[in-house]
Amino acid sequence: MYPRLVLYLDLVRWNRPAGWLLLLWPTLSALWIAANGFPGWHLLSVFTLGTILMRSAGCCFNDVADREFDRHVKRTQARPVTTGAVSVKEALLLGAVLALLAFALVLSTNAATIGWSFAALAIALIYPYAKRFFAMPQAVLGVAFSFGIPMAFSAVQATVPLLAWVLLLGNLFWVLAYDTEYAMVDRDDDLAIGMKTSAITLGQWDVPAVMLSYLVYLVVWDVALMPYAQGTWSYLAFTLAFGQVAWHYTLIRDRSRAGCFRAFRLNHWLGFTLFAGIAASYALK
Numbered sequence: 001m002y003p004r005l006v007l008y009l010d011l012v013r014w015n016r017p018a019g020w021l022l023l024l025w026p027t028l029s030a031l032w033i034a035a036n037g038f039p040g041w042h043l044l045s046v047f048t049l050g051t052i053l054m055r056s057a058g059c060c061f062n063d064v065a066d067r068e069f070d071r072h073v074k075r076t077q078a079r080p081v082t083t084g085a086v087s088v089k090e091a092l093l094l095g096a097v098l099a100l101l102a103f104a105l106v107l108s109t110n111a112a113t114i115g116w117s118f119a120a121l122a123i124a125l126i127y128p129y130a131k132r133f134f135a136m137p138q139a140v141l142g143v144a145f146s147f148g149i150p151m152a153f154s155a156v157q158a159t160v161p162l163l164a165w166v167l168l169l170g171n172l173f174w175v176l177a178y179d180t181e182y183a184m185v186d187r188d189d190d191l192a193i194g195m196k197t198s199a200i201t202l203g204q205w206d207v208p209a210v211m212l213s214y215l216v217y218l219v220v221w222d223v224a225l226m227p228y229a230q231g232t233w234s235y236l237a238f239t240l241a242f243g244q245v246a247w248h249y250t251l252i253r254d255r256s257r258a259g260c261f262r263a264f265r266l267n268h269w270l271g272f273t274l275f276a277g278i279a280a281s282y283a284l285k
Contacts, residue, residue, distance in 0.1 A: 008094060011063065011080045012056035018265050020055035022178065025271030026171045027051055027148030029278050030164065033228050034156035037282040043155055046105045051148060053102035058124050058144075060095030064088050065128035073189040113154040120147040135201040138179040142172035163224060170220030177213035178267040180206060181252055184260040207252055214245040221274065229281040237277020244270050 013019055027047050031039045038044075063070065063081040067088070070076035080086035099121065106117045123144045130137035146168040153164040176198065183190070183199035184206060190197050202209045222238050251263040 007080045007086050011086055011091060011094065012059050012098070014056075018268050019059070020052045021268035022175075022271060023055055023145055023148060024048065024051045025268065025275045026146060026167070026174075027152055029271075029275045030149040030152035030167060031156065032275075032279050032282055033163070033167075033225070034153040036228075037285075038279075039156060042108070043152075046108060046155070047148065047152060050102045050105045053098045053105070054120075054124065057095040057098035057102065058127075060091045060098065061125060062128045064091050064095075066131075069193055069195060073186050073193070075186060075189075109155045110158050112158050112160075113151055116147075116151050116154050116160070120144070120151060123147060131195055131197065133196070135196055136176075136198050137196060138176050138183065138198040139172065141179055142175035143168075145175045146171040163228075166224045167221065170217050170224065173213040173220070174217035174267075174270070177210045177217065178264050180210050180213070181248075181260045181264040181267075184252065184255060185257050185264070207249070207255070210252060211245070211249055214248070218242060218245065225278070229278045231281045231284060233280035233284060234277045237273050237280075240277075241270055241273050244273065 009015070024047075028044075031043060031047055035043070063079050066076070067079075067081045070079055070082040076082065081088065081091050103117060106114055123140070127137065127140045127144050130140040134140065149168045149171060150160040150164045153160050180198040180202065183197035186195075187197070187199045189195075190200060198209070199206050218238065218241055225234070248263045248266075251259040253259075
């Protein structure tokens with residue numbers, strides 16, 4: 001494989017799919033709910049490929065914004081932009097190309113979804129800088145990582161109903177939970193460089209806050225979806241999801257770097273569990 005391509009793949013975290021999977025499952029869940037079942041191959045392809053492309057573009061922009069901070073954090077100091085292996089110009093160009101490819105996919109939907117895509121891009125670009133100014137930048141990330149939900153409804157129904165915003169709010173709490181786990185891994189380094197994160201802001205309340213955020217996420221989605229995704233598979237999915245949350249507590253309760261990072265990396269299974277239950281409940285109606 002060409003050395004430059006290897007660097008670009010590393011830049012977009014191609015070998016670490018957890019990031020785009022965390023985006024994908026709530027988006028696909030919303031797509032199924034909006035379409036009252038399978039949404040068709042066109043929209044499934046648009047949102048799956050678009051999620052991967054935009055997550056990859058976000059990595060490029062984030063690494064450029066954080067390049068001076070990342071060199072002081074153990075987990076990120078070997079990133080291609082931080083080490084200089086990939087230039088700032090290269091990273092921005094790659095990010096722009098990936099974002100344009102995602103936008104080309106959105107153009108195949110409808111005018112309402114195209115309009116919402118600009119809001120999604122703006123939030124994604126704001127997030128890297130939120131860590132400089134906001135005590136809970138994970139809330140900004142929560143909006144960015146949940147915006148596929150209203151876009152999915154828009155693509156299917158050409159409008160964004162109240163249900164979409166309720167699901168976005170619930171999903172925001174899931175992002176708060178798993179990204180606080182992520183921030184707990186880097187807390188010592190972030191304190192040293194003056195970065196603001198939820199793990200630092202919450203202090204000794206970090207673990208209780210993570211668990212409460214998980215519970216709010218699951219309760220909001222469970223209640224909101226009662227009229228839509230019902231049946232054995234849906235109930236089983238939520239039961240398994242609550243079980244996973246309990247398991248995550250055992251991983252993060254001692255606040256070890258390894259445990260918190262493992263909890264973060266495995267979060268996509270929680271999202272997949274709910275999506276699988278929702279899809280199955282529609283398929284077996």
